[in-house]
Amino acid sequence: MKFSNINLQNLNYDNFSSLIVIVVLLSLFTLLLVYMILNVNNKMNSFMKIYDQEQDKQEKDLDKTFKKINESNKNIKNLINSKNTDLNINDKILNDLGSRITENEKKIEKDKNLINNLHDISFGRNLENTGINIGSNNQLTIGDDGSIIANLDDERNFKICDENGDNCSRVITRKYIDENLSI
Numbered sequence: 001m002k003f004s005n006i007n008l009q010n011l012n013y014d015n016f017s018s019l020i021v022i023v024v025l026l027s028l029f030t031l032l033l034v035y036m037i038l039n040v041n042n043k044m045n046s047f048m049k050i051y052d053q054e055q056d057k058q059e060k061d062l063d064k065t066f067k068k069i070n071e072s073n074k075n076i077k078n079l080i081n082s083k084n085t086d087l088n089i090n091d092k093i094l095n096d097l098g099s100r101i102t103e104n105e106k107k108i109e110k111d112k113n114l115i116n117n118l119h120d121i122s123f124g125r126n127l128e129n130t131g132i133n134i135g136s137n138n139q140l141t142i143g144d145d146g147s148i149i150a151n152l153d154d155e156r157n158f159k160i161c162d163e164n165g166d167n168c169s170r171v172i173t174r175k176y177i178d179e180n181l182s183i
Contacts, residue, residue, distance in 0.1 A: 131144055
């Protein structure tokens with residue numbers, strides 16, 4: 001059936017009913033299409049709303065996670081700085097200990113030299129067995145009671161010096177006080 005040759009005035013009932021059926025069918029088809037388009041649009045809007053909500057939730061979760069990571073990084077940096085400070089302090093302590101060890105090694109070496117020099121000095125127990133005599137002529141006697149007796153011809157030579165024999169100080173004896181500082 002051709003619609004281009006339809007003349008509305010020559011339209012009969014059969015043609016008219018066909019036309020109505022076609023118009024109704026077209027209307028129904030159009031309504032169906034409009035319904036589908038609107039339904040798809042509604043579904044798409046619902047989907048986009050759910051999608052946006054999920055994206056917002058994920059963004060908030062990521063933001064919380066990054067804040068926790070940032071806080072952890074700050075804690076780690078503080079811990080590292082604290083440990084670096086401790087390491088610097090320990091390094092200083094170790095350097096000080098190294099210096100002390102070096103000083104003590106030098107002192108031990110000097111003491112060894114002094115001990116070796118003492119081998120040349122004669123000493124032994126005195127005849128009464130009450131102390132130790134030091135020197136070839138028993139110039140110094142150290143008693144068991146802690147007394148020190150100097151057997152010198154001239155007490156002006158009785159001096160205490162450092163390990164090199166320098167920086168000597170005269171020992172003031174009772175005899176010196178009685179002779180020079182009488183009251």
